[in-house]
Amino acid sequence: MTPFADSPLAVSLGDPAGVGPEVIAAAWLRRECAELRPFFVAGGRDVLDQVGLTLASAFSVIPIEDPAEAAVAFAHGLPVLGALGGPWRPGEPDTDGSWLAYDSLKWAAAMARGGQASGMVTGPVAKARLSEIGFEYPGQTEFVAAACGVNADNAVMMLAGPSLRTVPLTIHVALADVPGLISTALIVRKARIVAEALNRDFGIAAPRIAIAALNPHAGEEGRMGEEDTTIVAPAIAELREIGIDATGPHPADALFTPRSRQTFDVALCMYHDQALIPIKALNFDEGVNVTLGLPIVRTSPDHGTAFGIAGKGIADPGAMIAAIRMAGEMAHRRAARA
Numbered sequence: 480m481t482p483f484a485d486s487p488l489a490v491s492l493g494d495p496a497g498v499g500p501e502v503i504a505a506a507w508l509r510r511e512c513a514e515l516r517p518f519f520v521a522g523g524r525d526v527l528d529q530v531g532l533t534l535a536s537a538f539s540v541i542p543i544e545d546p547a548e549a550a551v552a553f554a555h556g557l558p559v560l561g562a563l564g565g566p567w568r569p570g571e572p573d574t575d576g577s578w579l580a581y582d583s584l585k586w587a588a589a590m591a592r593g594g595q596a597s598g599m600v601t602g603p604v605a606k607a608r609l610s611e612i613g614f615e616y617p618g619q620t621e622f623v624a625a626a627c628g629v630n631a632d633n634a635v636m637m638l639a640g641p642s643l644r645t646v647p648l649t650i651h652v653a654l655a656d657v658p659g660l661i662s663t664a665l666i667v668r669k670a671r672i673v674a675e676a677l678n679r680d681f682g683i684a685a686p687r688i689a690i691a692a693l694n695p696h697a698g699e700e701g702r703m704g705e706e707d708t709t710i711v712a713p714a715i716a717e718l719r720e721i722g723i724d725a726t727g728p729h730p731a732d733a734l735f736t737p738r739s740r741q742t743f744d745v746a747l748c749m750y751h752d753q754a755l756i757p758i759k760a761l762n763f764d765e766g767v768n769v770t771l772g773l774p775i776v777r778t779s780p781d782h783g784t785a786f787g788i789a790g791k792g793i794a795d796p797g798a799m800i801a802a803i804r805m806a807g808e809m810a811h812r813r814a815a816r817a
């Protein structure tokens with residue numbers, strides 16, 4: 480499928496009780512200064528109407544029946560597709576809201592798959608709430624991969640901000656399970672997908688991939704764990720043999736210093752927090768979660784539902800704006816190459 484250069488982006492609402500709807504609305508308000516490609520929201524009209532009442536008078540929702548109407552509508556209001564809706568109860572997640580989040584996600588994915596949208600941006604959902612209604616995926620990454628017919632192992636989560644890009648090799652699993660899940664083959668497979676995607680979607684000709692060690696001091700020659708010597712190092716050797724600029728295993732404690740960050744384009748990390756802590760510490764309000772290795776463009780803000788601040792008008796829309804901007808740039812780059 481070739482993404483259409485001029486198609487709008489589809490944005491899913493996220494959990495309506497979280498900060499998703501308000502940061503989407505705020506992104507629309509800043510569309511011109513942020514130079515955002517036109518986007519529409521898949522459902523959630525009532526919620527966004529109610530969010531609008533708390534915002535500047537310059538905000539309005541424009542119902543649309545077809546994504547093709549979004550580009551023209553976008554100049555005048557936030558285009559919202561269809562009639563999916565429900566009340567807005569910020570900070571009070573419930574089953575109806577979880578269904579709305581799920582339906583919106585499914586719809587946005589279908590639009591991106593079908594080419595009516597040039598990509599999708601997902602609003603934040605609460606994994607525990609979605610699992611209560613039978614959502615069987617660890618996160619939206621795996622759901623979108625399945626919607627595209629891609630094996631979840633080949634859909635790679637990358638966190639990207641102005642100062643850093645990181646990839647967690649293992650994602651939503653218990654820390655105790657991490658050592659057993661890491662293998663040379665997994666590192667090689669994900670690093671190859673990362674190298675190809677940084678080239679295709681980010682225009683980096685020969686990406687430099689720094690691979691973090693699992694153990695303190697990269698295992699200190701086996702005194703603090705064997706995995707870095709027996710699993711990670713052979714993966715790096717294999718990657719280098721096939722021409723990928725991989726280095727490491729790097730002791731993770733010094734990998735994210737300002738000097739070290741100049742030496743790589745992306746850090747491949749062994750587990751979720753190893754990858755997400757540095758991104759959130761450095762770029763929380765501009766951090767984007769992007770899925771590599773898919774036939775469609777998919778991004779998301781790096782933050783979650785933030786139920787505790789939803790509806791209070793204090794949620795920062797920066798990460799949502801960055802996610803929409805990045806999706807637009809990726810879609811543009813893909814269309815230019817098609």
Ligand SMILES: NC(=O)C1=CN([C@@H]2O[C@H](COP(=O)(O)OP(=O)(O)OC[C@H]3O[C@@H](n4cnc5c(N)ncnc54)[C@H](O)[C@@H]3O)[C@@H](O)[C@H]2O)C=CC1
Binds near residue numbers: 602606768781788
């Ligand atoms: N992209 C997604 O769908 C993500 C979803 N989640 C889900 O979100 C739920 C809550 O997760 P948490 O770990 O509490 O992370 P969280 O990101 O929702 O909140 C962490 C902290 O950041 C603050 N925060 C979050 N977004 C903010 C914003 N836009 N402006 C200002 N402050 C903001 C919150 O108030 C809280 O203090 C979980 O159920 C998790 O599954 C978490 C991360 C990403």
Ligand SMILES: NCC(=O)COP(=O)(O)O
Binds near residue numbers: 755768
């Ligand atoms: N911690 C990142 C996160 O929870 C986002 O996951 P996903 O829903 O985008 O798969």
